[in-house]
Amino acid sequence: MKERRVVVTGLGALTPIGNTMGEFWTNAVNGKSGAASITRFNTEQFKTKFACELKDFDGSKLLDRNEIKRTDLFTQYALVAAGEALSDSNLDLEKIDPFDIGVIWGSGQGGMRAFEEQVKDYAGSGGARFSPLFGPKVLINMASGYISMKYGLMGMNFTTSSACATSSTAIMDAYNYIKLGKAKVFVTGGSEAGIFETSIGGFGAMRALSVRNEDPETASRPFDTNRDGFVMGEGAGALILEDYEHAKQRGAKIYAEMVGAAMTADAYHIAASHPEGIGAAKAMELALAEAGINPAEVDYLNAHATSTPVGDTSEINAVIKVFGAAPERLNITSSKSMMGHLLGAAGAVESILCIKAIEEGIITPTINTTNLDAMIPGTMNIVTGESVKANVKVAITNSFGFGGHNATLAFKKFEE
Template sequence: MVQQQRVVITGMGVVSPIGQSVATFWEALTAGRSGVSAVDTFDVSGYKTRIGGVVRNFDAESTIGGKEVRRMDRYTQFAVAAAKQALDDAALDPDSADRDRIGVYIGSGIGGIHTLLDNYRTLLSRGPGRVSPTVVPMMIANMAAAQVSILYGLKGPLLAPVTACATGNNAIGEAFKLIQRGGADAVVAGGSEATIADLAFAGFGNATAMSTRNDEPERASRPFDAERDGFVAAEGAGVVVLESLEHALRRGARIRAEIAGYGASADAYHMVATDPEGDGAYRAMREALADAGLPPESVDAINAHATGTKLGDVSETKAIKRLLGARAYDVPISANKSVTGHTLGAAGGIEAVALVKTIEDGIVPPTINLEFPDPECDLDYVPGRARRADVRVGLSNAFGFGGHNAVIVLKRYEA
């Protein structure tokens, strides 16, 4: 039997509404400075929701190059930018590594919706002859992973999970398992999304899934609060570099944290609603800890999925109580989406970065806008202000439409 490899995180990259580097993202997140604002990238006057987490002043050309960027949807541009940061942070130079042993696992919940919409409008207004020949490869949800692979010449396994809002965690978790079993030395993993678009806003809005607190954008994303009225859509990307411990040590890499476990499950309940008792979420958390060989009492902090929907926040709270029992009241739980908005398929990647920083810096980010606690959400959600805490083991939760649940366990690296 092949011995399982330990897997560590050596690099991280973020593009988000609150910062386009790990440093700026983390500073804003721990300060509780909201990235939600009025949407001005299209005419929102006829929409129920007119706010979102927009990535502003993103300079794709300087990061990627003018020629290449024209062949990439916005979600792909975000992924490439975050992957570049992560590889630079890891000091992993593909030219001095075995490219055949470096994979890319980057997913997206929706993919290139901007490319799709732009070309469909062209089709209607100017005819089929004016539609771009690159419309299909630019819009499909695997192209962020493919472009990172192409640009860096990474020839290991290439995968793009599409599991709605669980995508980022599934990508990281599956990459972890690949390295653990010896299938790669390193994987660039995470998620990317760019859905601040009219069709998405119309659909989510008509499904009454998004907040309509349009006059107070910064107060609209309010997980666990009694006055929450839905999630706030956002865009961005979060990418990490995972490596086998052996590979990282051999090249003298800085180890930021260890990924120790991964659990996934299905609600098998409803197309968009979560299981009201949180059974699938509970099983994914339980399996992640079992995979890590850790008991529930080892958990020092939880990065909650916590989107700000009425049902979702209650069901996640129930799942955490079932997992931790009475100790659930003593574990700090952070809702990053209160600050960033909900970046959908990118959320798991972005929030993995946040959890690594929590472990490194001993700071649990706050859940902002938690002003009127919901009696059914009665745990310690770190309201208002960040908190110092010694976090050795943390869970990061991600749950998606269709009943997808994915949880990763990160812990402080110890030789």
């Protein structure tokens, strides 16, 4: 059986630097920081007092009353981003067999915010006062379920969870199922609403979060000598992946072609990446091999680079294994410097930046990084400070998660 080609025909984003694709892209190009003091709860007892929250998000203006009442924020974010991507794709859902369109969505924490609220309510009530909506709100598959119900999408529907590699895993699954002819279209991506007390407290106890409270806007500084941890973010990213023949038949706009995807496991540590980057390197090698692309042909790598001392070093070691210490054309950035770490939504949002780089010929910058770590070869091009113009034909993105999950996705400029 001949494998299908898979193309990207729709994009949607809800991020700390923009609540729509247009706003997000403009602010990313301009190197805007989304970090500020946390407004959701009193941070007096917390070591970290800032995060990358969504700005001016009002779900009541975008979703109906029942959707707001019955869902956790991570599902609301998913509905908003997926809705934008579907609109952007110009799919006429009335003319497509609903069984041809599926949803594969991801989230790392799912409805943990709703879980926290319910436990507090129970503990404070002095009795067994539980909401009947508690169970559905916390279930991690509810985002994919609600997207399918809202738009009548009756194809394959499930959720992936691989910590911070989650939405990349979801996108990879959607890509593979279309290649195999199991579906014609997928809504895919991920969402996360990780800015709540137990999340900030838990990651803070691990010493994973930055504590640069005096200057939060510059706290996320991947690859910098003075980095001290990641900055929590929230939001969602959505892609419409489509069988090329189906997209061609309906005259769809094609942003890029997805050409490779791979996952590996470090089998090393619950939280730390393998110091030599063995698993990450293999994921990149496998994704490029599937795409039929030589490492020397890659123009842009959107790195996982969270701004943790161990993680950034591990990824650079992996990059050197694959591309060498002096890759001629490879531009490397970390968009987490602007948005913070969106956990399970990170891979989808960073894939969007790869796709937009291919479409627009602009590579968005790594901000806040002024003193590159000495472990980074001087011949390696880390794009810092400002965006750069480049003819991006091939772009890849890395996502790594607690538990040792490594995922790499590869996109290229579409050609007939």
